[in-house]
Amino acid sequence: MNIRKLKFYHFRNYDKASFSFEENGIHILRGNNAQGKTNVVEAIYFLSLLRSFRTSKPNLMIKHDEEMMMIEAQIESKERTEDLKVVLSEHKKQLFRFGQPVSTYSSFVGSLNAILFCPDDLMLFAGAPSQRRKFIDTELIKLSKTYTATLSHYQKLLKDRNLALKSTPVDRALIQVYTDQMIEDEKIIIKQRHAFLKDLIEKSQSLYPFFDDGKEVMDAVYKTFVPIDENLEQSLKEAYATSLSKDLFYKTTQLGIHKDDFIFSLNGVPVIESASQGQKRSVLLSLKLGLAHIVYEKDGQYPILLLDDVFSELDEGRKRTLIQMLPEQMQIFITSAEPIQTDWFKRKVFFYTIENGTIKEEVHERNE
Ligand SMILES: Nc1ncnc2c1ncn2[C@@H]1O[C@H](COP(=O)(O)OP(=O)(O)OP(=O)(O)O)[C@@H](O)[C@H]1O
Numbered sequence: 321m322n323i324r325k326l327k328f329y330h331f332r333n334y335d336k337a338s339f340s341f342e343e344n345g346i347h348i349l350r351g352n353n354a355q356g357k358t359n360v361v362e363a364i365y366f367l368s369l370l371r372s373f374r375t376s377k378p379n380l381m382i383k384h385d386e387e388m389m390m391i392e393a394q395i396e397s398k399e400r401t402e403d404l405k406v407v408l409s410e411h412k413k414q415l416f417r418f419g420q421p422v423s424t425y426s427s428f429v430g431s432l433n434a435i436l437f438c439p440d441d442l443m444l445f446a447g448a449p450s451q452r453r454k455f456i457d458t459e460l461i462k463l464s465k466t467y468t469a470t471l472s473h474y475q476k477l478l479k480d481r482n483l484a485l486k487s488t489p490v491d492r493a494l495i496q497v498y499t500d501q502m503i504e505d506e507k508i509i510i511k512q513r514h515a516f517l518k519d520l521i522e523k524s525q526s527l528y529p530f531f532d533d534g535k536e537v538m539d540a541v542y543k544t545f546v547p548i549d550e551n552l553e554q555s556l557k558e559a560y561a562t563s564l565s566k567d568l569f570y571k572t573t574q575l576g577i578h579k580d581d582f583i584f585s586l587n588g589v590p591v592i593e594s595a596s597q598g599q600k601r602s603v604l605l606s607l608k609l610g611l612a613h614i615v616y617e618k619d620g621q622y623p624i625l626l627l628d629d630v631f632s633e634l635d636e637g638r639k640r641t642l643i644q645m646l647p648e649q650m651q652i653f654i655t656s657a658e659p660i661q662t663d664w665f666k667r668k669v670f671f672y673t674i675e676n677g678t679i680k681e682e683v684h685e686r687n688e
């Protein structure tokens with residue numbers, strides 16, 4: 321998958337801007353701090369998920385003192401070329417595909433698949449379990465419509481069940497109805513999370529040693545509240561039956577996949593406990609590239625890779641390793657405030673200089 325054109329109108333610090341990108345190229349966005357490099361990455365990510373990775377308030381993306389903003393892109397996928405457009409004003413978000421308005425989130429999301437790695441991702445290991453669930457969910461949502469529907473159904477049931485636990489008098493029959501339905505959803509979610517993590521770790525494990533000279537083995541464990549085996553349904557029923565008195569006491573659901581966690585480790589030690597910054601970056605890079613391979617297996621094409629401020633932090637050896645491991649049919653965007661000099665191993669590399677919301681200079685370099 322490739323973005324060939326990207327246009328902004330009143331987006332962040334851009335007034336009007338237009339970019340062209342090359343098929344399967346590595347695009348380096350250089351420039352001093354606060355010039356608009358990450359804004360470009362944010363726009364691509366936004367077209368992919370209709371959500372920013374920097375803010376939960378989309379209106380902040382509208383240029384100061386303006387009323388609306390627009391992001392527009394031309395995407396080339398395996399099957400076709402298509403145009404995507406988002407127009408956002410304070411009270412309204414309009415979505416367009418092929419120039420035609422689309423009314424639902426699900427008919428827009430999925431046209432562009434992008435995988436992002438930004439400095440905040442390093443918090444994945446140290447942060448709350450909710451961050452690790454979000455990491456896994458974001459990818460599963462892109463991969464499986466069943467997962468998306470089941471997860472949102474579960475979240476609604478959880479809300480309803482918590483309300484029922486708070487009401488007086490307590491309607492136990494109603495609580496049981498919610499519990500039974502939650503168990504049905506959880507059977508699907510647990511199996512999908514389990515299978516996805518297994519696949520992701522197998523792929524990432526085969527990539528990680530290249531970053532670390534084969535010294536360490538990375539792994540991950542899925543922690544949920546029941547054993548994952550052929551007795552899953554029975555275990556779920558028993559777990560809820562046992563915790564009902566606690567649920568009634570605390571007036572909230574104590575158990576469920578909304579508390580799941582995923583523990584990442586190096587040589588059996590949780591990453592959070594002893595990994596260096598460089599090791600954390602390498603684990604994350606392996607995970608992100610592992611994700612790209614999962615997408616390739618499913619779609620027959622690689623997602624777009626967005627590396628915001630991570631490349632220049634790697635040591636020379638790890639940079640070279642990364643470039644060699646990047647699939648040739650993957651379009652890549654790298655932002656950096658530092659000049660990047662490294663061996664590009666015959667990849668097509670294109671340099672852009674971003675200055676105060678404009679593309680100041682555009683140097684195309686082919687490494688042949
Ligand atoms: N809604 C907005 N309207 C106008 N300018 C904005 C808006 N939101 C952010 N900016 C400006 O965009 C700039 C930040 O852009 P961006 O985060 O892309 O910088 P960057 O080039 O990635 O910098 P760094 O190297 O520090 O990461 C800042 O100057 C900020 O004031």
Ligand SMILES: [Mg+2]
Pocket residue numbers: 357358359628629655
């Ligand atoms: Mg930045």
